[in-house]
Amino acid sequence: MTNLLIKDLKHTSPSDVVYNVEGWVRTKRDSKSVCFLEINDGTCLKGLQAVADKNVINADVLNKVSTGCSVLCTGKLVSSEGVGQDVELLLQKLEVIGLSPDSYPLQKKHHTLEYLREIAHLRARTNTIGATARIRSSASYAIHSFFQKNGFYYVNTPEITSSDAEGAGEMFQVTTLDLNNIPKTEDNNVDYSKDFFGKKAYLTVSGQLEGETYALALKNIYTFGPTFRAENSNTKRHLAEFWHIEPEMAFCTLEGDMDVAERFLKYVFKHVLENNEEDMDFFNKFVEPGVKEQIRHVSETPFGHITYTDAIKELEKKVDKFEFKPYWGCDIQTEHERFLAEEVFKGPVIVTDYPKEIKAFYMKVNDDDKTVRGMDVLVPRLGEIIGGSEREYRLDVLVKRLKDLNLKEEDYWWYLDLRRYGSVPHAGFGLGFERLIQYMTGMQNIRDVIPYPRAVGQAEF
Ligand code: ATP
Ligand code: MN
Numbered sequence: 001m002t003n004l005l006i007k008d009l010k011h012t013s014p015s016d017v018v019y020n021v022e023g024w025v026r027t028k029r030d031s032k033s034v035c036f037l038e039i040n041d042g043t044c045l046k047g048l049q050a051v052a053d054k055n056v057i058n059a060d061v062l063n064k065v066s067t068g069c070s071v072l073c074t075g076k077l078v079s080s081e082g083v084g085q086d087v088e089l090l091l092q093k094l095e096v097i098g099l100s101p102d103s104y105p106l107q108k109k110h111h112t113l114e115y116l117r118e119i120a121h122l123r124a125r126t127n128t129i130g131a132t133a134r135i136r137s138s139a140s141y142a143i144h145s146f147f148q149k150n151g152f153y154y155v156n157t158p159e160i161t162s163s164d165a166e167g168a169g170e171m172f173q174v175t176t177l178d179l180n181n182i183p184k185t186e187d188n189n190v191d192y193s194k195d196f197f198g199k200k201a202y203l204t205v206s207g208q209l210e211g212e213t214y215a216l217a218l219k220n221i222y223t224f225g226p227t228f229r230a231e232n233s234n235t236k237r238h239l240a241e242f243w244h245i246e247p248e249m250a251f252c253t254l255e256g257d258m259d260v261a262e263r264f265l266k267y268v269f270k271h272v273l274e275n276n277e278e279d280m281d282f283f284n285k286f287v288e289p290g291v292k293e294q295i296r297h298v299s300e301t302p303f304g305h306i307t308y309t310d311a312i313k314e315l316e317k318k319v320d321k322f323e324f325k326p327y328w329g330c331d332i333q334t335e336h337e338r339f340l341a342e343e344v345f346k347g348p349v350i351v352t353d354y355p356k357e358i359k360a361f362y363m364k365v366n367d368d369d370k371t372v373r374g375m376d377v378l379v380p381r382l383g384e385i386i387g388g389s390e391r392e393y394r395l396d397v398l399v400k401r402l403k404d405l406n407l408k409e410e411d412y413w414w415y416l417d418l419r420r421y422g423s424v425p426h427a428g429f430g431l432g433f434e435r436l437i438q439y440m441t442g443m444q445n446i447r448d449v450i451p452y453p454r455a456v457g458q459a460e461f
Helices: 059-064 113-118 127-149 208-218 254-275 277-287 291-300 308-317 334-344 395-404 409-420 433-441
Strands: 018-030 034-040 048-053 070-079 087-098 201-203 220-228 241-250 304-307 349-355 371-379 383-390 426-432
Touching: 018 048, 018 087, 034 070, 059 087, 113 127, 127 220, 127 254, 127 277, 127 433, 208 220, 208 241, 208 409, 208 426, 241 254, 241 433, 254 277, 254 291, 254 349, 254 371, 254 383, 254 426, 254 433, 277 291, 277 433, 291 433, 304 308, 304 334, 308 334, 308 349, 334 349, 334 371, 334 383, 371 426, 383 433, 395 409, 426 433
Parallel strands: 048 087, 304 349
Antiparallel strands: 018 034, 018 070, 034 048, 070 087, 220 241, 241 426, 349 371, 371 383, 383 426
8 A cells, every 4th residue: 555645646557556645635526326536635736536336435425524624545556537637546445534524614616815914824825825835845946946046056045133134124123021011221121232133133134244244154055944024005915024034245247246146036936837837737727827928038138237227217207107206316107117017028137236225224335426236126016126236345334324324333344344354345235035936927916926915004913
């Protein structure tokens, strides 16, 4: 007797081998002499059809079987006469392991994604969320393998930090102080010397700054872990907790950075297209028609390039199209990003050299002293998917930037040390893993591509 996963069994030829198949019943269809069960073990989208001959399988057992119950099926694979599958399992024995009464919330009918979010502990048993979970896993593997094959070391940067990497003030504070009895200093401020870390601490928004310290030791590194942002907006693209991929390369300028970003995205897209065919077909058919072709197109087309200044010129030509009127110096909005990718370039495009006022302190200042060597990769349908830059590696310029932005030099003493000792041009980028999954699957809401989304007012499970 052999135990096999349903994803493998579906492609196994009929024979006299007796298999044990474990899984959950998705549907049960009765006829006079036989009962058809669709068994799914989560290893693939479409389950295995099991056929119970009522002369062989006891009616008491069949009566216990219902949607959602777990079973152990024993039988041989035979050619299926029905449509939709090559083989089916002709049952010799059926054992119900865990019952599933009528109160099971996932009865066979259409459920909205909003409803499924309320039962996030069960929703991975649906086609959509199951397929998303498998693609997440496959994409994670591709991400690690891309970097590992290209000489990048995986570095784990801290989750708790005392520096705000983005300077955007969207951080969650971490404290063990008793909020009902906060210790105060003589001048009536919170006395953080009494807090756990002896100073104010936060959940990190990005591992970049610590990542840079390792790039300046190991040359090419990447991080892949959760980061946190107290995003106060309720959007379909923002989570309070998301998985962040952040490569950092020493001896590298913006050109090398853009090249890695492009090769990286293409590699991951190709991997998923090749390895998750059944799930991608599902998204292509039921979630975002054409998504497979789009992903394939992106994985084969050279990315476009445009400077921020030229991008604004393009946008100004079509001013009437936008809710937010573009002008030089404005932050490019999602509607603008999409326009550039969808209408102007008809594919992915990398925008570079943004005004320094709208970008973070660590980006390298250009000779014009107005723009910085930042880049955003924009894709159709989503807008920004990657944000990156060449880092300011000149100590004097970086110190001046901190001062201009009212950031305290002493808070960044170790970051500045990288510019004091063996400084080199270096660059990197950040990619939100969930944005990537959203893009590949065509799922509308980022909360449906992470198992347990965290957002304003949402921390259940
Ligand atoms: P946005 O303008 O979309 O808020 P950002 O400019 O804040 O993005 P960066 O600080 O450059 O983004 O972060 C790098 C990447 O992390 C982004 O390109 C995006 O893929 C992802 N990202 C940023 N914020 C979030 C979030 N709240 N939830 C999920 N992914 C995010
Ligand atoms: Mn943001």
